[in-house]
Amino acid sequence: MQVLDIKLFRDFRRLWVQVLAIAMVLACGVAIVLTSFGMYRALGETRQAYYERNRFADVFVAAKRAPQSLLPDLRRVAGVQAVEARITGYSILDVPGHAETVVGHILSLPETGEHVLNVPVLRRGAAPLPGARYDVMVNDAFALAHGLAPGDSFDANLNGTLRRLTITGTVLSPEFIYSIGPGQLMPDNAAYGIVWLPERTAEAAFDMTGAFNHLSVKLVPGARAEAVIDAMDDLLDDYGGLGAYGRDLHPSDSFVSAELNQLRGMALVLPPIFFGISAFLVSMVMGRIVTLERSEIGLLKAIGYSDTEVMLHYQLLAGLVALVGIAVGWIFGAWLAHGLAVQYAQFFDFPFLIYSVSPGAYAGAGLLALSTTALGAARSAWRAARLAPAVAMQPPAPPQFRRSLLDRMLEHVRVRQSTTMILRSLARWPLRSALTILGLSLAVSAVVAAFFINDALDEIIDRAFFQSNRQDAVLLFSDDLPDTALADVARLPGVLAAEGQQAHPAILRHGARWKRVAIEARAPGADLARIVGRDGRAVDAPPGGIVLSQRLAQHLNAGPGTAIEAEFLTGRRETHTITVTDTVEQYFGLGAYVDLGYLNTLFRQRPQIGSANVLVDPAALGALHARVRELPVLMGLAMLTDTRQSFQDTIRQNIVIMNTVYITIAVLITVGVAYNGARIQLSERARELASLRILGFTRTEVSYILVGETMLLALLAQPLGWLIGTWIATAMTNAFSSDLYTIPLVLRPHTFSLASLVVLGAAAVSVLIVRRRLDRLDLVTVMKTRE
């Protein structure tokens, strides 16, 4: 090892606290790049591979009842490579040992056992033998949630007939990576299961002999989905087609896409902040080192080291900082990615491991960190390289202070000399002061951005579960029923109140903009499921009007007073012009609401309902579930009480993790900036401060200058931090919001005060650690030291 390298390592060891402070910030950047980009790629590529291997369809369409004879026409549509017709439906399941009813999503299983598209992956057991009638496959997550294995049986209410079904195998399917049941807001594998039922049984159960009601379409590579969608809609128009849609609207796929978008958002917003701060810290510390080692640089040049060698020496020092940051970041990132993977495992069902971050992501994150520190050190290293040896050997000229606006202002205010020193120092190095403020304000903003989510989720839970959806359960009917059915519902055991509503798929259009939604029709004055307006009061859609969620209204570029077209995909499939009467903030899904009576008029039908919202006496829940299993007209019972609980539990758990991570990050940034800033100040001002001590200043008075400057900068950083925090929170609500859910921007004063407390506290601790060095300063030595 060359002697210059020995110097490098010794300097590195001497600076370890500062090195660590920078390396930790850098590590955060590395970890987040690793996690976000790594998981983004892992999740995206796994989905891609899964879709390709298992021939996940590109276009989907449901219909009322279409004849098998239509299939050749459907196959001939330009751009279609393959189609698979199925019978789908819902059924209430009775699983042994489970008191509550389960919603079963039934899919017909081809008699040959050969899937053309959406090929399931067998996890356990085997496919039903050809000819078997009541042998089924179920999704693995459902089986696991109930402890079911091949050979076990459960009962299903198949259109009014109770049948015992025997599981032969459990599967995963590209259609159900994320599976969420009707009326559910969160996946609940115990309450919702997918059942692959032999085709002939399904035909009999749903009265579909020679017919189908669901079609999956695989496109020829390069074919335009829109054209195929239009052709499918035309062909299925006479058979009650509900409108074809592409993968982007497929429920499972769109949830995975929403997660991918979040990861991408995280990857684009956060790492630049950490790398920016790291580069600034490296530049600050390296700048100081080069200043302190001025004469050593001169000496190295005097004895014949070249400019390049000197520059490389300082770049290598920064490189060592990067190496520590990369190592910590890799470990931290691997841990974070693992945490994320555990979370994904809760929600997503993939047949193969996706949770490995590729070596490329590690290398990429490392390379980014190296370039960051190299960039941060570049100016100082270049300065060292350019320092003329003769100049370097002489002591540097004292920093130039000039009378400035600040001094003229100070003339009018009487401040202590020590305060003047603080203020002059800030004004003398405005860029450094500004960057320090920026760094600390980013720490503040990290806490604001993390804590706003708490309030946002409180708002979501309050709005969604306690203001809007106040029912305990939703009874979903297989078909719309006359509204007299509501009286029957009210007589079910344990039902305290019941309200009916309808939902119809429709395409809303305004000008060139359109959106496929489910229009909900509710009776005026409904109290269980309410539309809540901005002021917190219930809003009803008047006859002839429609209330839209703000997100939907924005998408359609519509507002109160705008007339929009509603093309209903059910009933007579008519298009009506309806006026938007109000827009409301809604956090789950895209909402569109009309008056129930008005809808019946539009459909020219007798009053009907498609589902019933009920309040249930908890004591009679068991009896209700038992009764519901026997009803032929029901396709499911969604328990909102369970959803409420599991949503809150899951969210709370994630929030605690997220807050911990962000506060740690904020503290690391603060310590990185404040500690290094104070250390550099101390090193620059050691003589000055020692002189003051010799002149008779107390330790407290002298440390006031050191602590005061850092804390003043920290204070100045607060408003900016709040501002940036607000901006990041806004960006996050935009990035995380999709048609599936919206996150409101809720910023309360306590979020800002908490952010300030965390950062000011961490800054105070950092600078007090440096203050201890000041207390130990050997006055005589310092005064003798030549600088």
Added chain:
Amino acid sequence: MPEIVFRTQGVTKVYDTGAVKVYALAGVDLELYAGELAVLLGPSGSGKSTLLNILGGLDRATDGQVWFRDRELTHLNDREMTRFRRDHVGFVFQFYNLVPSLTARENVGLVTDVAIDPMPPEEALRLVGLGARMDHFPAELSGGEQQRVAIARAIAKRPEILLCDEPTGALDSATGVQVLEVLRDINDRFGTTTVVITHNAEIRRMAHRVIQFQDGRISDVQVNETRLAPSEIAW
């Protein structure tokens, strides 16, 4: 006629601070001979250090020419200057300029790592009488010892020229004499052309020649007929 190592002709150095021009050197013509020990004497600001820096390739003249043997230094680029310093010149400074994070041996090693035909650091340290303190850090050495490490570092590359800027300036008399003895010994033993800057008039008595500076010019050059040994000098 002794061989000429350095020759300068009309060397000037002007520091332009914008408002005023300061002439650190105002036309210096000088020749330095192989193997001689020359003392540059003069008050602060008379231009001694500036000339030394220009001779050693640390700085450039504003005007005039400098030759090292047949080679004109004035036209060398940065890279060639570095090469020149690395291959030919040893420096000793008033404040030693040791790297505090390196031991005595390693400080010398800084030079031997990059020199063409260096002596081992241990040998250089033994030459200055520090064979027993090689693994001490600068903070563990006295001022005289630190300066001797600096000299060891300068001579370890077997330089043709040794340029010393106030080598005893920070030392007391007894320690200063030890350092001067080392310089004299090196000069005698290896015939290294040695230039010593000082404003201590006593030191002139050990030199072959004494070159007096005043206001950026050479005001006088004396040849010592009889040189004193450093041990005979005191201040």
